Amino acid sequence: MSVDTPLNAAASTAGSIFAASEFDVPPFQREYSWQEDEVREFFDDLQRSLDEETYFLGLIILTDEDKKKKIVDGQQRIVTLTLLASALYHEAISRDRKALADRISASFLYSINYETDAIDPRVTLTDASDNATLQYIISRGETPAAISGETVSGELVKSYRFLRRELRSDLNQDPFKRLGKWTEFITHKLYFAVFIHPTPASAYQVFEVINTRGRDLTTADLLKNYTISQAPPARRMDVYKKWKEISENFQSDGANFVQYIRHAVTVQNGHILPKDLFSFLAARTTLTHRIPPTSMELLDLLERYLPLYLQMIDPSLPGPASNIALGVFTAFNKLNVITIRPLMMAMFACSDVDQGLEQLLRLVSRRIIVGNLGTGNIERRFAEAARRVSQTQNWQTPLDELSDLSPEKSSFIEVLQKRTLNKGVLSYVRNAICAGTIIPQGYFPIHFIVPKNTKDPAHFGEGELSYWGSTIGNTFLSVVDKRLGNVDWNDFKHVMLPTAAPGEFNEILTSFPEWNAQSIKVAAQVLAQSAGDIWYA
Structure with a gap:
């Protein structure tokens, strides 16, 4: 990475850095995330080095903005050192070492605003819950059970409790002497290598270069950090809050959130491989005739599609989808198909969307029953179809161009009779057959008449149940969940x-004097023919 002017690099003691600075964690940074193993390693390393003349705590990257030091890299170490300084301060207070406590407070915890005479914290975190928890700990020397108006940051609480416990154990050797030794060490013997980045607008690039080499920076982190850092400075906090609101809908599952981002971007830009998503959005990689959205445009996309996408994941949620669309979403979830979500998102901007969704479900479910959607080329075709639908506001032609994926009716019926299918697919197909539609409005529990793992099944030859056990002919829909x-x-x-579900084929089943491979074949023929009539109506 190139910069216009050289980086200002210097080795400085922690005491001099803190005493001369107020730190802000910019919105593009991750929240505090160190676990006990990392905090333990941090504390143990310092404890073992107390008798050394110097200890190097690594690189931190800062940038000057709004009269404060923004932490581009080094947040976890700076915050953890602040927690340790807080524990030392409150131990000094409790042991009546007021002068030492004042020194720790002035160097590491608080600064005086000479214009207003206010006492300001040395370290302020972007996340409101993290910051409220940190300031509570610093001011009181204990962890909060609750904070008015905010949730408590569990990671900060656990880290502080660990540091306080380990510090107290260490001080038992000689409290007066050890307090002085710890304070002198973190003030004068603990060093950082400090880089001051000259241009705040490009500081994110430094963060990216450093952290993409780390072990726990995820694609979700990179996307969040890039989006927030590229927003206008006056809007970064709003963007941070909005990003957090959107991401929280995915229950801290970064992979699902990244998948949503990729699907939203796909609607307008066509197929993007998961490994290329970040590089495309950050303009590191170019795709022919495709311009990535700006950070603000990306945020608008994510807001626009969120209610619809959440309904695709969970059709019970409120949103813009009709009952027919919700039925299609449920069917695709039963089939465990997600590659078509960008195409469905694009179709919602078109007229007759329910008709288009039904046609898409018909096409995809036929394909799954006789084959699969597992190739990258098929995913690419659905993604490019989404882009064309988005551009033309019409789904008919792009879906017609995918019609070669659909098998002939005769092939569909023949394969369905004897193919082993997973329980989700069988549940969908059987419920559709009994309901007489590819969009059942409800699903009844599916049972295998003779489970495949039955030992020594009566009336089956060797290997027959293993072959036929997970085919459609050996299934039954009931109104009860538990096998009776x-x-x-x-x-x-x-x-x-x-206990048969409505529409179940009881007359056919009762006609069999015993249940064997031949019975399954006959039942499968009837069910497959019925399915063919429904899917190819």
Whole structure:
């Protein structure tokens, strides 16, 4: 990475850096995230080095902005050192070492605003919960059970409790002497290598270069950091809050959130490989005739599609989808298909969206029953179809161009009769058959008439149940979740058949004197033919 002027680099003691600065963690940084293993390593390293003349705590990268030092890299170490300084301060107070406590406070915890005479914290965190928790700990020397108006940061609480416990154990050797030794060490013998970045607008690039080599910076972190850092300075806090609101809908699952971002970007830009998402958005990689959205445009995209996308994940949530669309979402979830979400997102801007979604479900479910959607080329085709739908505001032609993915009816029926399918697909197909539509409005529990893992099943030859056990002919829909009775044909007819779901093929099932491979084949023929009539209506 190139910069216009050389970086100002210097080795400085922690005491001199803190005493001369007020630190802000910019919005593009991650929240405090150190776990006990990392805090333990931090403390143990310092404890072992107390008798050394110097100890190097690593590189921190700062930038000057608004009369404060913005922490581009080094947040976890600076915050953890602040927690340790707070523990030392309160131990000094409790042991009546007021002068030492005042020194720790002035060097590491608080600064005086000479214009207003206010006492300001040395370190301020962007995340409101993190910051409220940190300031509570510093001011009181204990961890909060609750903070008015804010949630408590669990990681900060755990880190402080660990540091306080370990410090107290260390001080038991000689409290007066050890307090002085610790304070002198962190003030005068603990060193950072400090880089002051000359241009705040490009400081994120330094962060990216440093952290992409680290072990725990995720794609979600990179995307958040880049988006916030590239927003206008006056709007960064608003962007941070909005990003956090959106990401929290994915329950801290960074992979699902990144998937949503990729799908939202795909609607307008077509297929983007997961590994290329960040480099495309950060303009590190160019795709022919495709311009990545700006950070503000990306945020608008994520806000626009969020209610719809959340309904795709969980159709019980409120949002813009009709009952038919919700039925399609449920069907795709049963089929465990997510590659078509960008195409569905694009279709919602078109007229007759329900008709288009039904046509898409018909196409995809036919394909899954006879084959799969597992190739990258098929995902690419759906993604490019999404882009064309977005550009033309019409879904008909792009879906027609995918029609080669659909098998012929005869092939569909033949394969469905004998193909082993997972339980989610079987549940969807069987419920659709009994409901007489590819969009069932409700799902009944599916049971295998004779489970595949049954030992020594009656009336089956060697290997027959293993072959036929997970095919459609060996399934049954019931209104009860739990299997009733014993696993034999007589019990099934007398106990389970009376619990049949509406539309179930009871007459056919009761006609079999025993349940064997031939019975499964006959039932499968009837069910597959019925499915063919529904899917190819």
